[in-house]
Amino acid sequence: MKIMRAGERPSKLANPxxxxxxxxxxxxxxxxxPARLHALRVTFDPEARTAWHTHPLGQTLHVLSGxxxxxxxxxxxxxxxxxxxxWIPPGVEHWHGAAPDSQMCHLAMQEADDTGRVAEWLDQVSDAEYRRTTR
Structure with missing residues (x-):
C-alpha cells in the first residue's frame, strides 16, 4: 500500500x-x-483546452468543478x-476543456496499453472548432 498525501504530488503546467x-x-x-491506470486532476482556465487526441483503451472524465x-x-x-x-471509447478523436467564461476541473482517467502509451496527440483544436454552436 502507498498513501500519497495531499500536496506531495506536484502540479505542473501542461505541455503547450x-x-x-x-x-x-x-x-x-x-x-x-501490471496495473494500467493513469489519472490526473486537470484544471483549465476559461477557453483553455486539449488538442485533438485519442486513447488506445478509452478515457473517462469526471467533472469536479466549473x-x-x-x-x-x-x-x-x-x-x-x-x-x-x-466515457470516450478507444480510438475516438476528441478534445475537452473549459467553457469560454468558466474554469473547469476534471479528473481524467485512462489506461496504458501494452506499450505504456495512454494517448495519441493530434492537431490543435481551432478557435472555430471550439466555438461551434453547442446543442
Missing part, C-alpha cells in the same frame, strides 16, 4: 504542444505495471458540468 491556454495537471494515480466542453471530430462540443461523467 498538446494544449491551448493555461492548463494545470496534478497526478492522482500513476499505477505501476463548466467545460467536450467535442468529437465533426460534431459541435457538448457542455459538461460538476458531477457529469463522460
Amino acid at each position: 504542444e498538446w494544449f491551448t491556454g493555461r492548463v494545470w495537471q496534478e497526478p492522482v494515480v500513476e499505477a505501476e505495471a 463548466v467545460g466542453l467536450v467535442g468529437l471530430r465533426g460534431e459541435p462540443p457538448k457542455v459538461i458540468r460538476p458531477g457529469d461523467t463522460v
Whole structure:
C-alpha cells in the first residue's frame, strides 16, 4: 500500500504542444505495471483546452468543478458540468476543456496499453472548432 498525501504530488503546467491556454495537471494515480491506470486532476482556465487526441483503451472524465466542453471530430462540443461523467471509447478523436467564461476541473482517467502509451496527440483544436454552436 502507498498513501500519497495531499500536496506531495506536484502540479505542473501542461505541455503547450498538446494544449491551448493555461492548463494545470496534478497526478492522482500513476499505477505501476501490471496495473494500467493513469489519472490526473486537470484544471483549465476559461477557453483553455486539449488538442485533438485519442486513447488506445478509452478515457473517462469526471467533472469536479466549473463548466467545460467536450467535442468529437465533426460534431459541435457538448457542455459538461460538476458531477457529469463522460466515457470516450478507444480510438475516438476528441478534445475537452473549459467553457469560454468558466474554469473547469476534471479528473481524467485512462489506461496504458501494452506499450505504456495512454494517448495519441493530434492537431490543435481551432478557435472555430471550439466555438461551434453547442446543442
